[in-house]
Amino acid sequence: MLGPVPSASLVHDPSREELELREYLGDGFSLTSLQQSEARVDEEFAAAADEVSFYRESETYLYNLTSFAMTGTKLPYLEQLTALLEPGARILDYGCGIGSDGLLLAELGYRVEFADFANPSTEYLRWRLARRGLEAPVHDIERHVPDGFDAAYSFDVIEHVADPLGFLGELEQRARLVAVNLLEPEPGDIDLHHDLPVKELREHAASVGRVRGYRIYYDRSHLLIYESGDGAAAASRLASRARIGAGRLRRRAERLRASGLYGGASPGPPS
Secondary structure (H helix, E strand, O other), X not given: OOOOOOOOOOOOOHHHHHHHHHHHHHXXXXXXXXXXXXXXXXXXXXXXXXHHHHHXXXXXXXXXXXXXXXXXXXXXXXXXXXXXXOOOOEEEEEOOOOOHHHHHHHHOOOEEEEEEOOOHHHHHHXXXXXXXXXXXXXXXXXXXXXXXXXXXXXXXXXXXXXXXXXXXXXXXXXXXXXXXXXXXXXXXXXXXXXXXOHHHHHHHHHHHOOEEEEEEEOOOEXXXXXXXXXXXXXXXXXXXXXXXXXXXXXXXXXXXXXXXXXXXXXXXXXX
């Protein structure tokens, strides 16, 4: 079970999220783009050269990240994380985007550092930090991200990456405590989402170190907080890669069987 929330309260203010984006974009702000952010992002993503180019260059993504931050969806995750850490702890917001989560933690007194691609989102984050009178490093994940953190978290990010186990490895090597949420895939997900092997990733976390908290939110979001262990984590990741790879092959074979492409016969190993 995850613990109780701390006495200090996270202050979620949707109007502040919108106001800051309005101020930052000035005359270029579009309320329609904010209200229809998922559709706009899907359109831009479809036209992008590749995923990395989209994340490096998209300004439309500012609207989608702002719209999502306005919902308060991630507040329970942040509350469970702060229940395990006192203000003053050094925390890494990995895959920070526009930094809404880390800004809330910084205003509670946590020593937050941010990491993501150098892109319009982190440019906006630097502006937000200055506007709120806060100072915090914003690291470029393609250059250098330090380690030695008390905790590293990444909420609603891992479903955007092609190698989720490698992504967990990035968090594990930088902090003693790792917090992520794993989304079960569902119809209608935006195009940016990859299907996650949730069961295998949960098993990996349990094999690396002690699980400090686990809970399912919104019927599909598996919040997982665990200790990152020591040198054994690398060996565990290798074993987890083998399990995840085998699971993907098995699921692909099942889909092929269900499609009838093999006339009902069991197919051989997919290539």
